[in-house]
Amino acid sequence: MNPELAQGWEQAGASIRCDSVSRSFAGTGLVLDRISFQIEPGEFVALLGPSGSGKSSLLRLAAGLDQPDSGQLTMAASSGMLSRGFVFQEATLMPWRTVLRNTTLPLELAGWSRADAASRATEELRRVRLAEFAARYPHELSGGMKMRASVARALTTRPNLLLLDEPFAALDEPTRHSLQLQLREIWRALGMTVLFVTHSVSEAVFVADRIIVLSQRPARLLLDNQVALAAERDADLRTAQAYVDRVRRFTAAMPADGAPS
Amino acid sequence: MTFKGRLAVWLPPLLPLLLCLGAAELAVRVSWVPSYLFPAPSEIIQSLLDDRVELAQAAWSTLSSALIGLTMSFAGGTFFAIALSSSDLARRAFYPYAVFFQTVPIISIAPLLVIWFGFGQPTVIASAAIVSVFPIIASTLLGLKSTEPALLDLFKLYTASKRQTLWLLKIPFALPQVFSGLRIASGLAVVGAIVGEFIGGGGLGSIVDAARTQQRVDRVFAAVLISSCLGIVLVGAVNFISTLSLGSWHSSERKSS
Numbered sequence: 001m002n003p004e005l006a007q008g009w010e011q012a013g014a015s016i017r018c019d020s021v022s023r024s025f026a027g028t029g030l031v032l033d034r035i036s037f038q039i040e041p042g043e044f045v046a047l048l049g050p051s052g053s054g055k056s057s058l059l060r061l062a063a064g065l066d067q068p069d070s071g072q073l074t075m076a077a078s079s080g081m082l083s084r085g086f087v088f089q090e091a092t093l094m095p096w097r098t099v100l101r102n103t104t105l106p107l108e109l110a111g112w113s114r115a116d117a118a119s120r121a122t123e124e125l126r127r128v129r130l131a132e133f134a135a136r137y138p139h140e141l142s143g144g145m146k147m148r149a150s151v152a153r154a155l156t157t158r159p160n161l162l163l164l165d166e167p168f169a170a171l172d173e174p175t176r177h178s179l180q181l182q183l184r185e186i187w188r189a190l191g192m193t194v195l196f197v198t199h200s201v202s203e204a205v206f207v208a209d210r211i212i213v214l215s216q217r218p219a220r221l222l223l224d225n226q227v228a229l230a231a232e233r234d235a236d237l238r239t240a241q242a243y244v245d246r247v248r249r250f251t252a253a254m255p256a257d258g259a260p261s
Numbered sequence: 262m263t264f265k266g267r268l269a270v271w272l273p274p275l276l277p278l279l280l281c282l283g284a285a286e287l288a289v290r291v292s293w294v295p296s297y298l299f300p301a302p303s304e305i306i307q308s309l310l311d312d313r314v315e316l317a318q319a320a321w322s323t324l325s326s327a328l329i330g331l332t333m334s335f336a337g338g339t340f341f342a343i344a345l346s347s348s349d350l351a352r353r354a355f356y357p358y359a360v361f362f363q364t365v366p367i368i369s370i371a372p373l374l375v376i377w378f379g380f381g382q383p384t385v386i387a388s389a390a391i392v393s394v395f396p397i398i399a400s401t402l403l404g405l406k407s408t409e410p411a412l413l414d415l416f417k418l419y420t421a422s423k424r425q426t427l428w429l430l431k432i433p434f435a436l437p438q439v440f441s442g443l444r445i446a447s448g449l450a451v452v453g454a455i456v457g458e459f460i461g462g463g464g465l466g467s468i469v470d471a472a473r474t475q476q477r478v479d480r481v482f483a484a485v486l487i488s489s490c491l492g493i494v495l496v497g498a499v500n501f502i503s504t505l506s507l508g509s510w511h512s513s514e515r516k517s518s
Binding site for chain 1: 409411412414415416418419420421425429434436507508
């Protein structure tokens with residue numbers, strides 16, 4: 001790991017304590033049904049469930065964009081202030097800003113000077129290998145590059161909790177695979193807590209160390225298990241027997257499509 | 262572009278125009294149509310040349326009134342739209358009146374404007390501003406309300422202030438819509454200015470009015486021709502500014518809409 005890049009990243013990770021959290025919406029009814037789990041600082045956890053289960057709702061609660069109806073969701077940094085980064089399903093970049101100015105946005109909102117924000121943002125763009133595209137506009141980038149810019153933007157505030165909502169679902173397979181590896185590298189280098197929402201079992205097994213499986217709506221916690229693969233992941237892992245076994249095991253735990261269980 | 266290429270672009274729209282002008286000229290020359298009802302194109306051109314100084318001064322007067330009126334309606338309309346977009350209650354309370362305001366025919370309130378502002382430019386400016394304000398309010402409001410929800414979430418996540426959200430997100434996001442409102446408004450401002458001039462005096466409007474009473478149909482046509490050109494100039498200017506300020510992302514914007 002490059003020591004220069006990790007500089008200033010004193011707060012390693014945040015912990016999440018989810019205690020019997022429920023949430024319902026007008027129209028859809030109950031979406032989250034008494035969800036409980038605990039995530040330790042620095043863990044990489046995938047939140048896995050079928051499409052339309054409450055994964056994204058749960059992530060929005062963790063982001064502070066929404067409040068639970070009942071139960072408690074508490075997050076705390078192991079040291080210093082809790083700071084969250086969020087990566088949406090779409091890259092959600094502002095089309096009128098360059099990649100660099102999109103990446104500086106969180107710092108600008110926090111009142112940083114433009115020069116400081118630019119130098120921090122450039123550092124994060126270098127981390128996602130997008131530094132040479134800093135002056136481009138989003139519509140000039142491919143889908144994968146846009147998503148990397150979005151990840152860089154989430155990293156600029158040096159979050160101790162990184163939340164990702166099916167970030168790679170819209171990308172083609174080679175791009176998706178390469179971004180999964182990059183995210184894994186970033187997490188290994190920086191050590192923040194990661195909560196990664198996906199509906200793909202193979203993706204969850206590949207990126208995460210621990211998988212929480214949710215049922216069909218109303219989502220209940222079905223399974224909470226370690227993946228138990230080596231920390232270092234590479235492309236060869238996708239064909240390894242151990243990986244295939246994990247995918248089969250977690251697929252068996254997934255609720256059948258269609259009928260709510 | 263080659264000469265042949267240029268020809269292919271300009272010839273199709275030019276041909277009907279030349280045909281129509283030729284037919285009109287012929288119709289008057291052989292006295293199918295009396296020239297006091299419909300002047301020959303050559304008479305209109307003659308009138309344009311004879312009265313060029315007077316027409317140019319009138320055109321400038323109308324254009325400046327329309328521009329001042331448009332500036333006022335842009336400033337006022339944008340401010341009003343921002344105010345309405347920031348509060349649901351304000352929108353419910355005031356937007357219906359903005360819609361009602363738009364349905365009042367300008368020609369029927371123009372006499373009222375003369376009573377309030379007297380004869381002269383203030384009446385003309387007020388008329389231009391009143392006619393052009395609604396499209397600005399409506400499209401700016403639409404633009405401010407259509408901000409991408411995920412970007413709003415992003416701003417909320419980083420605890421952006423209301424002011425930051427407005428200036429850094431909602432207004433830039435609304436710009437394409439603001440410009441489409443401004444484009445409609447700029448054409449209307451010329452209409453409003455000329456209606457104002459019919460009653461309040463000055464500019465191309467009073468030339469049309471005076472020429473009408475003098476039975477100078479050629480002069481009426483000359484003034485009408487110039488006033489349509491003014492509209493085109495204004496819309497063109499708005500397009501130019503729009504391209505400048507939307508710059509590198511307007512093409513992507515067009516693709517997505």
